[in-house]
């Protein structure tokens with residue numbers, strides 16, 4: 001009698017959305033073999049996230065993809081630039097909101113080798129997927145997880161190649177649940193979620209319409225419209241032909257996902273304010289609730305991304321938070337698998353990342369008010385406005401261990417080590433480029449070298465390039481001090 005072959009792999013990733021793909025890239029960086037299964041053949045066609053924070057770009061820089069993502073972002077906008085907000089009876093009549101100059105906001109951002117990058121998720125995901133495949137990653141699109149069981153030494157999973165119906169059994173040391181907001185894995189583990197209930201409901205209508213002329217010289221990122229026939233929000237996808245219209249609806253009295261294409265097309269035209277040819281490509285309902293899983297870990301299974309937390313898109317936190325989850329977990333898994341760290345290290349994943357999701361979820365929800373979202377204080381939004389925390393602070397200045405942020409990055413324990421340009425091995429690099437694979441010890445010129453491990457000292461191993469930047473100005477520490485930096489670039493707690 002022959003036994004079916006069981007494939008063994010250190011990590012099984014379920015879900016090939018932006019978070020699962022990112023987790024796979026981070027695993028590759030740590031040379032941890034994985035299998036990724038994704039039900040769909042193509043990935044989601046729905047344009048959702050459009051803003052990738054500077055910190056997220058730093059994470060992609062760490063896997064060599066900053067340039068590729070910036071290059072695809074340059075192709076995303078057919079005219080004008082990303083940014084700006086308008087409001088009115090229709091897109092045609094909408095007036096611009098008085099916003100802070102984006103260039104000035106960039107200048108105030110924390111020093112980084114990267115910038116906030118505006119690019120639809122639909123263009124970023126293929127870059128990640130192609131890189132994974134080119135680097136030999138075992139990425140199985142058109143495959144799905146059917147069920148799984150945990151044992152003390154791992155997880156046994158039954159997966160199916162959807163086209164051939166062939167079923168396979170996999171044995172993984174760890175399972176990453178990157179299977180989205182409706183995560184079946186989370187449900188099977190009986191993990192509940194808490195949060196804030198939705199106050200708005202929308203039907204996301206992704207459509208094509210040539211509005212090049214209508215928006216020339218008046219491009220926007222978001223345009224809120226309200227008239228007697230329709231209310232909702234346009235999100236620009238390329239400033240010319242591709243758009244999302246988020247049709248506001250009331251689920252108690254309406255079921256717009258059941259409405260005909262003809263009817264929805266007429267509503268989109270009413271929102272545009274012109275009888276322009278509109279081709280609906282996709283529709284999907286969503287709402288503004290916040291949900292965070294009660295725990296991110298069950299034995300050898302870890303939740304990440306939308307499977308772990310859902311939050312409204314205002315402020316652009318959810319995908320960025322999910323990608324950072326994956327980055328936080330992967331080096332810990334790598335160290336445990338390689339025997340460098342005890343399995344208890346994995347408990348810090350929940351401890352560090354769940355408070356971030358709760359905080360970002362609340363911050364996203366507070367931006368439900370259109371003016372508050374764009375930093376405009378009104379009498380109506382004062383209650384929300386006063387609780388807003390700056391986007392850059394949320395994305396860049398988290399302090400693990402204190403469940404808080406810091407006003408300035410100065411190498412405080414639990415924060416991302418500050419960026420400065422350095423010359424290292426004859427090249428211009430960022431301090432962040434010193435980190436990645438293992439713990440490293442970074443110190444001032446007079447700091448003693450540790451007996452083992454990788455150490456970098458100012459002067460002998462690298463020098464600061466920019467005038468006025470010194471070890472002391474960057475870290476607030478004396479020249480004989482040194483710090484242990486985790487592989488994720490965070491100062492050890």
Ligand SMILES: Cc1cc2nc3c(=O)[nH]c(=O)nc-3n(C[C@H](O)[C@H](O)[C@H](O)COP(=O)(O)OP(=O)(O)OC[C@H]3O[C@@H](n4cnc5c(N)ncnc54)[C@H](O)[C@@H]3O)c2cc1C
Nearest residue numbers: 015017019039048049050145180305306313316318319320
């Ligand atoms: C309108 C809108 C705008 C948004 N804008 C922003 C923004 O500007 N910035 C931001 O940061 N975020 C934004 N978001 C949120 C962002 O899109 C999500 O957070 C992100 O897509 C989550 O990625 P994920 O990989 O966790 O989940 P998903 O993208 O949902 O991927 C999960 C994947 O798992 C697969 N899967 C599920 N079950 C199985 C199974 N059993 N076997 C195999 N595969 C399976 C699914 O097919 C799916 O591809 C927005 C969301 C919406 C709705």
